[in-house]
Structures are given as C-alpha cells and as structure tokens.
Amino acid sequence: CSIMRNVWKYSIAGQVIFGPDTLTELPSCLKKLKVNKPFIVTDKNIGGSRIGLRIKEVLAGFDYVFWDNGIPEPTTATAIAAAAVLKEQGCDATIGLGGGSSIDVAKAAAILATFGGNPADYFDENKVPGRTIPIIAIPTTAGTGSEVTPVSVLEDEERGLKGGITDNNIRPWVAIVDPLLTLSMPPRVTAETGIDALGHAVESYIAVSSKYLPPDKDYIFGGSTELTEVLAEKAIGLIAGNLRLAVFQGQNEEARYNMSLASLIAGMAFGNSGLGLVHAFSFPLAKRTHASHGCLIGLMLPYVVSFNSTACPLKLKRIAELFGESVAGLSAIEAAGRGVAAIKKLQEDIGIATRLREIGIKEEELPAIAAETIKIERLVRGNPRRVTEANLIEILKAAF
Numbered sequence: 001c002s003i004m005r006n007v008w009k010y011s012i013a014g015q016v017i018f019g020p021d022t023l024t025e026l027p028s029c030l031k032k033l034k035v036n037k038p039f040i041v042t043d044k045n046i047g048g049s050r051i052g053l054r055i056k057e058v059l060a061g062f063d064y065v066f067w068d069n070g071i072p073e074p075t076t077a078t079a080i081a082a083a084a085v086l087k088e089q090g091c092d093a094t095i096g097l098g099g100g101s102s103i104d105v106a107k108a109a110a111i112l113a114t115f116g117g118n119p120a121d122y123f124d125e126n127k128v129p130g131r132t133i134p135i136i137a138i139p140t141t142a143g144t145g146s147e148v149t150p151v152s153v154l155e156d157e158e159r160g161l162k163g164g165i166t167d168n169n170i171r172p173w174v175a176i177v178d179p180l181l182t183l184s185m186p187p188r189v190t191a192e193t194g195i196d197a198l199g200h201a202v203e204s205y206i207a208v209s210s211k212y213l214p215p216d217k218d219y220i221f222g223g224s225t226e227l228t229e230v231l232a233e234k235a236i237g238l239i240a241g242n243l244r245l246a247v248f249q250g251q252n253e254e255a256r257y258n259m260s261l262a263s264l265i266a267g268m269a270f271g272n273s274g275l276g277l278v279h280a281f282s283f284p285l286a287k288r289t290h291a292s293h294g295c296l297i298g299l300m301l302p303y304v305v306s307f308n309s310t311a312c313p314l315k316l317k318r319i320a321e322l323f324g325e326s327v328a329g330l331s332a333i334e335a336a337g338r339g340v341a342a343i344k345k346l347q348e349d350i351g352i353a354t355r356l357r358e359i360g361i362k363e364e365e366l367p368a369i370a371a372e373t374i375k376i377e378r379l380v381r382g383n384p385r386r387v388t389e390a391n392l393i394e395i396l397k398a399a400f
C-alpha cells in the first residue's frame with residue numbers, strides 16, 4: 001500500500017471551550033449562535049444537583065426549557081419524548097448537560113426536531129440529511145467524549161439492541177468542557193466512565209490504519225491516522241497517570257482536570273479513527289445485563305487487547321511505556337504483554353468487574369453474543385486483527 005495513496009479527513013466539534021468554570025461561557029455562545037430558546041437535556045440526578053442550580057444561575061435572564069427526564073443508557077423513546085417537548089415549546093437549540101446519555105439524547109432530539117421521523121430511521125452511518133438545529137454539549141462525566149463525536153447511542157426498544165446514529169452533522173456546534181462539573185462524580189461513576197475513555201484511546205490507537213481501508217468509501221470512522229495516533233497517545237498517558245487519583249481522591253482537581261482533558265482528546269481521536277471489538281462486544285452484552293456502558297468496556301478491554309497484541313505489538317509496547325512500565329531489553333511481544341498487564345492492573349485497581357460471569361452472563365450465551373457482535377460491521381472493520389466468529393467466542397471464553 002503506497003503512502004501516496006493514504007488520504008484522510010478529520011472532523012471535530014465546531015468549537016471546544018475547555019477549562020475550569022467555562023460553563024459561564026454558555027450565554028455568550030448562545031448569543032453568537034443566535035439561539036433564542038434552548039432546550040436543556042439532563043437527568044434528575046444532575047438537574048437536582050449543584051450543577052443544575054449552577055446552569056440556571058448562569059442562564060438567568062434567558063428563556064429556556066429545562067428537561068430533566070433523561071436516563072442513563074437512554075432509549076429511542078427517551079429521545080422521542082425529549083423532541084416532542086422541544087417542538088411543543090418552540091425551542092431552537094439543544095444543550096446536552098450530563099454524561100454521554102444526556103448529550104446523546106440532545107443530539108437525537110435535535111435530529112428529530114429538524115427532520116422528523118424516529119431515531120431508528122437514522123441508525124448506522126450518514127443517514128442525517130443535513131445540519132440540525134444547534135447542539136451544545138456540556139459533559140459532567142469524563143468518559144464518552146460525546147461532546148466532540150459524531151455519535152448518538154440509543155437503545156432501540158423494538159430490536160432490544162443498542163444502536164448508534166453516526167453522522168458528522170451531529171457533532172456538537174460547541175463543546176463546553178468544564179472539569180469543575182466532574183468533581184461530584186462518585187468513585188464508581190468516575191471509574192466506569194474513566195475506563196470508557198481509556199477504551200476509546202486504546203481502541204483508536206490500535207485501530208486499523210486508514211491506509212488499509214478502501215479510499216473510495218466515505219467512512220466517518222476512517223481508521224487511525226498520524227493525527228489520531230498522536231491524540232490517542234496523549235489521552236492514554238493522561239489516563240494512566242490520573243484515573244486512579246480521580247477515583248480514590250475525588251476532590252483532586254488536577255486529576256479531574258486531566259481526566260476531562262483525556263476524555264475530550266480520546267473523543268477527538270476515536271471520533272475519526274473509529275473503534276474496534278471492545279465496543280462491538282458492548283452492544284450485545286448491554287442487551288443482556290444491567291451493567292453500565294463503561295463497566296462493559298472496562299471488562300472486555302484487556303481481553304480484546306491481548307487478542308490483538310500480535311497484530312500491533314509495537315503499539316502495545318508504547319502503551320506499556322505510557323503506563324510507566326520499563327520495556328528496555330524486552331522483545332516486542334514481551335513488551336506488548338506489559339501493555340496488556342498494565343491495562344488489566346488498572347481495571348482491577350479501580351474495581352471494574354473482571355469476568356463476564358460477575359455481571360450475570362451465562363456460558364451458553366457466548367455463541368449468540370459472538371454471532372451478534374460479528375454483524376456490527378462499522379466496529380469490527382476497525383479492529384487491527386481480522387476476526388472470525390470462532391475468534392470472538394475465544395475472546396468471550398477468556399473473559400468469562
């Protein structure tokens with residue numbers, strides 16, 4: 001494959017505003033975007049907390065609708081309910097305030113308000129016909145990177161399966177990333193969302209190179225590139241150095257700042273390169289358990305990375321170095337093993353479930369999970385090692 005055939009594109013949110021107390025920038029953003037009446041999507045937990053009070057203070061004098069009926073791991077019905085109120089109230093922009101769940105509902109509600117229909121009409125890639133009403137994302141977790149990604153993840157209640165709307169038209173117009181908003185996350189939410197960010201960074205870093213994906217396809221997730229690799233490396237280093245601190249010292253402002261930065265940067269990486277098998281597994285697993293998205297990602301990550309290590313040993317060696325492991329004098333494969341071990345150690349230290357049986361999966365379900373996973377083409381194609389259904393069963397058995 002000639003380097004002179006390696007062509008890639010890179011997209012991001014319209015503007016990223018990063019830093020402590022940047023929530024105060026919201027009124028000027030709304031004015032610049034000429035928004036008259038924003039629709040704020042959040043959940044009861046955030047809405048009733050100091051974060052909810054703070055955004056109301058910041059928006060004093062503005063006409064807005066505060067919709068706090070969001071839920072963790074939202075469904076298509078959640079987005080339909082939000083869009084109905086948005087339209088009835090005549091709002092002209094959405095603001096997702098919360099974790100990935102609220103941001104994703106804000107994205108889907110913006111699509112429905114602009115183009116009508118149901119969220120499932122827009123599942124998969126490139127189905128949104130054009131720009132929606134403005135979407136502003138204000139994350140309160142440090143995990144999903146949804147503030148800059150082209151994705152809205154919703155459970156399709158008809159199919160009983162999580163699905164993704166993936167379209168550059170739904171990258172937020174503005175992302176306000178204020179690390180102060182993450183200080184109130186309890187340890188478990190910090191751990192599960194933080195390891196989700198690590199999953200994004202690692203899967204983006206080792207994703208199949210853009211060189212090996214067909215150049216004629218207008219993929220949004222176009223494989224890893226020189227740019228996404230730099231971003232992913234930076235995010236992995238930040239998470240390796242800060243996630244334990246953020247979990248065990250929730251008020252450690254430096255750790256919180258660095259985790260917000262890592263999650264944002266990991267989103268900037270994977271929101272272009274795409275992801276791999278860890279995320280593909282998470283959808284059929286989510287259907288069968290009540291585990292959070294981050295828990296599933298954190299559980300599967302070391303097993304998938306171990307399976308992939310022969311396909312990208314030098315990248316795993318680099319991951320080992322980013323975790324502060326000494327790899328001098330080791331062969332590439334030995335050093336790659338150190339990378340896998342460092343991820344596994346972090347998973348265990350912060351209390352993420354380490355076995356599928358712990359979250360209620362039965363051994364007899366593994367073949368069906370593998371069969372559903374292999375069909376998620378947009379994620380399977382990004383994995384650095386080609387896979388068969390038998391390989392997927394092998395990985396699931398290791399994780400069982």
Ligand code: NAD
Pocket residue numbers: 043045046071072073074098099100101102104140141143144145146149150151152153181182183184185186189192193196293294
């Ligand atoms: P979440 O939004 O589901 O929130 C989890 C819980 O944490 C909720 O109860 C919420 O109220 C609480 N919480 C959030 N911020 C808090 C804070 N600062 N203080 C106290 N409590 C807080 O969690 P998430 O992991 O951010 O989002 C998960 C969803 O995002 C899943 O549906 C997942 O599939 C999706 N996702 C989307 C993308 C994307 O690019 N769009 C990427 C990864 C994951």
